[in-house]
Amino acid sequence: MDIRKASESDLNDVLLVERSAFGGNNEAELVRELLEDPTAKPLLSLLALKGDRPVGHILFTKVRLSNSSQKAAILAPLAVVPDSQKQGIGGKLIEEGLQLLSKSGVGLVFVLGYPEYYPRHGFQPAGRLGFEATYPIPEKNADAWMVRELSAGVIGSVRGKVICASALNKPEYWRE
Ligand SMILES: CC(C)(COP(=O)(O)OP(=O)(O)OC[C@H]1O[C@@H](n2cnc3c(N)ncnc32)[C@H](O)[C@@H]1OP(=O)(O)O)[C@@H](O)C(=O)NCCC(=O)NCCS
Secondary structure (H helix, E strand, C coil): CEEEECCHHHHHHHHHHHHHHHCCCHHHHHHHHHHHCHHHCCCEEEEEEECCEEEEEEEEEEEEECCEEEEEEEEEEEEECHHHCCCCHHHHHHHHHHHHHHHCCCCEEEEECCCCCHHHHCCEECHHHCEECCCCCCHHHHHHEEEEECCCCCECCECEEEEECHHHCCHHHHCC
């Protein structure tokens, strides 16, 4: 299995992976919008391939904090096609992405997702650490709003509201 940056010519493959993993078109449309959104940049789009076959995709887009210049990103979405799930591909996409982001100076990565999955990759609940989501997360889902620091000491030294790209800045994406 290889992981590489997705280019413009990979768009159809990326969208196919998203549709196949989520069983619908919503996440594929979100990805398409984010890839065209200037406020999402810099972004990191990675494709996982088994031979020539695309089997996974992850997208990180830029966010900023309301009262800090700390470089930060949000992970959304992550997709692995059904017949390739539970083989570590999702985890490898996350780890590769975090490594590349760290090299480019990003200190914090946020995600709104499964609270049983992302802590395996160092994410922890973000609300109680002082990071407010773009739209309020219902209390019962508070643990789904998570953050991972990529350089020691960032958590604790900054806090604030996370402001994401325009394409993600819609309440329907924040109801997890
Ligand atoms: C979630 C997803 C990306 C995981 O990808 P993957 O390649 O299967 O993940 P990995 O192989 O790295 O890890 C698999 C582990 O994650 C667990 N996992 C998968 N989905 C989970 C979930 N919703 N909640 C908790 N754990 C989950 C699996 O049970 C498995 O656990 P195990 O190692 O104990 O067997 C993939 O299942 C997927 O694309 N799902 C549909 C789209 C989706 O929900 N995306 C995530 C949006 S936040």
